[in-house]
Amino acid sequence: MEVNVEARRILAVSISKLYASRIQRGGLRLHRSLLLSLVMRSARDIYHSSRESDAPSDAPPAPEEPMDTNSGPGEQNRLPEPQPEPQPADAAPEELEDGCENDMAEDKENLSPARQSRKRRGKASAAPDFLPSKRARLEPGEERYAAPVGSCRAGAGDSLAALTLNRVIPAF
Amino acid sequence: TVSQLSGQTPTHEGRDGGERGEDTDSSMEEESDTRKINNSFLRDHNYATEADIISTVEFNSSGELLATGDKGGRVVVFQREQESKSQPQRRGEYNVYSTFQSHEPEFDYLKSLEIEEKINKIKWLPQQNAAYFLLSTNDKTVKLWKISERDKRPEGYNLKDEDGRIRDPSTITSLRVPVLQPMDLMVEATARRVFSNAHTYHINSISVNSDLQTYISTDDLRVNLWNLEITDRSFNIVDIKPANMEELTEVITSAEFHPQQCHTFAYSSSKGSIRLCDMRQAALCDKHCKYFEEPEDPSTRSFFSEIISSISDVKFSHNGRYLMTRDYLTVKVWDLQMESKPLETYQVHDYLRGKLCSLYENDCIFDKFECVWNGSDSVIMTGSYNNFFRMFDRNTKRDVTLEASRENSKPRAILKPRKVCVGGKRRKDEISVDSLDFSKKILHTTWHPHENIIAVAATNNLYIFQDKVN
Numbered sequence: 001m002e003v004n005v006e007a008r009r010i011l012a013v014s015i016s017k018l019y020a021s022r023i024q025r026g027g028l029r030l031h032r033s034l035l036l037s038l039v040m041r042s043a044r045d046i047y048h049s050s051r052e053s054d055a056p057s058d059a060p061p062a063p064e065e066p067m068d069t070n071s072g073p074g075e076q077n078r079l080p081e082p083q084p085e086p087q088p089a090d091a092a093p094e095e096l097e098d099g100c101e102n103d104m105a106e107d108k109e110n111l112s113p114a115r116q117s118r119k120r121r122g123k124a125s126a127a128p129d130f131l132p133s134k135r136a137r138l139e140p141g142e143e144r145y146a147a148p149v150g151s152c153r154a155g156a157g158d159s160l161a162a163l164t165l166n167r168v169i170p171a172f
Numbered sequence: 173t174v175s176q177l178s179g180q181t182p183t184h185e186g187r188d189g190g191e192r193g194e195d196t197d198s199s200m201e202e203e204s205d206t207r208k209i210n211n212s213f214l215r216d217h218n219y220a221t222e223a224d225i226i227s228t229v230e231f232n233s234s235g236e237l238l239a240t241g242d243k244g245g246r247v248v249v250f251q252r253e254q255e256s257k258s259q260p261q262r263r264g265e266y267n268v269y270s271t272f273q274s275h276e277p278e279f280d281y282l283k284s285l286e287i288e289e290k291i292n293k294i295k296w297l298p299q300q301n302a303a304y305f306l307l308s309t310n311d312k313t314v315k316l317w318k319i320s321e322r323d324k325r326p327e328g329y330n331l332k333d334e335d336g337r338i339r340d341p342s343t344i345t346s347l348r349v350p351v352l353q354p355m356d357l358m359v360e361a362t363a364r365r366v367f368s369n370a371h372t373y374h375i376n377s378i379s380v381n382s383d384l385q386t387y388i389s390t391d392d393l394r395v396n397l398w399n400l401e402i403t404d405r406s407f408n409i410v411d412i413k414p415a416n417m418e419e420l421t422e423v424i425t426s427a428e429f430h431p432q433q434c435h436t437f438a439y440s441s442s443k444g445s446i447r448l449c450d451m452r453q454a455a456l457c458d459k460h461c462k463y464f465e466e467p468e469d470p471s472t473r474s475f476f477s478e479i480i481s482s483i484s485d486v487k488f489s490h491n492g493r494y495l496m497t498r499d500y501l502t503v504k505v506w507d508l509q510m511e512s513k514p515l516e517t518y519q520v521h522d523y524l525r526g527k528l529c530s531l532y533e534n535d536c537i538f539d540k541f542e543c544v545w546n547g548s549d550s551v552i553m554t555g556s557y558n559n560f561f562r563m564f565d566r567n568t569k570r571d572v573t574l575e576a577s578r579e580n581s582k583p584r585a586i587l588k589p590r591k592v593c594v595g596g597k598r599r600k601d602e603i604s605v606d607s608l609d610f611s612k613k614i615l616h617t618t619w620h621p622h623e624n625i626i627a628v629a630a631t632n633n634l635y636i637f638q639d640k641v642n
Contacts, residue, residue, distance in 0.1 A: 006475075013532065013533050025286050026288040026311060027286070027374075030373050031374075034420060034423055035442065038478040039475055039476060042478075046475075
């Protein structure tokens with residue numbers, strides 16, 4: 001379960017880095033984007049495989065919003081210091097990856113309708129679905145709602161991470 | 173021994189240039205009173221103008237000149253003073269020789285992208301006449317600069333006077349021949365060639381061929397071969413761009429020509445492999461003739477395994493028999509005859525292995541450290557954090573950690589070896605891993621081709637260290 005938390009955190013950090021790199025001077029750096037996508041892929045795989053193994057026993061709420069970094073204080077307290085003991089964290093992904101490889105291959109097919117019907121897109125239009133479009137200017141009196149990544153609701157959590165990885169590169 | 177290094181005063185912030193180092197003893201201290209005040213203010217408050225951040229350093233092939241490039245697109249060239257018998261203590265110090273703006277920020281209108289002016293790499297051409305030539309590159313454009321001295325000026329023109337104003341023809345009564353008169357030495361830099369529009373992705377390295385006629389420029393996916401005389405055409409000799417960009421798994425991180433074999437070059441990848449290519453085999457060198465990769469150790473696998481195995485620098489040894497690569501935590505020396513694993517592996521800062529997650533969050537894990545050989549290929553050097561840099565003696569297997577900082581760098585001061593404490597009791601002079609300053613990183617270093625003189629770039633400061641003369 002700790003591994004899952006770690007994976008979620010890394011996913012969150014990675015996506016914010018992706019955001020930041022879009023406005024970076026000099027344009028998107030291909031190498032950096034590639035490395036980000038690799039980390040996100042590892043984190044996503046861990047996250048999914050730990051969800052698979054936890055799903056029967058756990059209550060649903062926890063994994064629904066992997067992007068929600070505004071999670072409650074309880075969860076934040078559970079987050080270990082940056083790098084917990086490397087051994088259990090590293091051993092666990094290792095096992096999970098090996099064990100769940102076959103499942104993952106299948107699951108990729110079934111993951112989300114968005115991914116299945118993903119058409120080949122040109123570079124110019126490859127904006128990932130989950131990224132919000134340009135934020136509207138607020139009228140006086142309006143409030144901005146919390147959870148900025150508004151599309152990250154139940155079910156979209158999976159497709160979110162799945163979508164980003166391969167979109168990182170073509171978006172360049 | 174290499175570990176006994178004494179420091180030349182770190183050259184001042186802002187490396188003001190254009191003037192030759194005329195200061196005599198004062199170049200040892202701050203140059204003037206007002207600058208003293210400014211510099212101490214800057215130093216105490218740790219300001220670094222981003223444009224002053226040094227992004228590359230390189231000695232020329234004789235070691236007489238040292239070039240630095242910075243984020244603001246400027247190049248500053250230092251020249252070593254001639255050693256004089258009258259002042260033996262001023263043993264060959266480096267003073268500013270020339271400063272010029274190499275690259276300006278540009279805007280790519282087609283892609284709506286700004287092109288940074290930061291100088292990514294500088295490579296010198298070996299000297300063939302009185303002038304000096306270097307290649308400097310930013311993300312998209314390579315330029316050939318000629319640096320030459322002018323110490324004479326023609327005087328006595330007929331049609332214009334000394335200020336350049338046209339003379340009234342009616343006042344000209346006799347003809348004279350202009351004569352070259354001595355003038356104050358002026359060092360001029362002129363752009364002789366501009367090699368542009370050949371790279372879709374960001375240029376990470378350039379390398380001059382031993383034939384002295386060609387060079388390669390490398391971006392994330394392609395290596396292009398240029399003739400130094402021809403700017404409107406280049407040959408693409410490596411292209412790893414997949415037909416479908418979504419299948420991209422690997423990028424090129426650096427490339428270098430073999431120091432003696434003009435047909436051989438090597439390029440490193442983000443997956444931790446190096447490919448050696450022979451240009452005689454085919455026009456497009458997509459098929460390597462040697463492939464160097466060490467299998468990953470499964471016990472150290474983590475989320476960040478791929479990032480830390482990405483090679484940030486590759487350098488041939490001077491003798492052409494070895495390759496050195498730098499990844500995030502190690503430096504490896506490879507024998508060109510053995511592709512299966514490196515000959516030697518040196519741990520630069522293995523204590524960071526347990527901190528990869530925080531280093532990922534603060535972006536440090538993406539830092540690209542360079543590595544460098546000494547002239548005899550017996551010692552290798554690379555940078556680390558907290559303004560530390562490390563040297564490894566390949567023969568004695570001893571290593572040392574040194575620090576480039578103002579406190580330790582009084583002139584003639586000998587650098588004291590530093591040590592990082594990795595847990596347990598911290599001894600008096602040791603520094604603990606958690607106290608390391610990750611904003612102070614030494615990414616760029618260079619070693620004099622023949623002597624034990626090194627230049628180390630620490631953010632916006634340049635440190636030059638020499639072996640102690642007993």
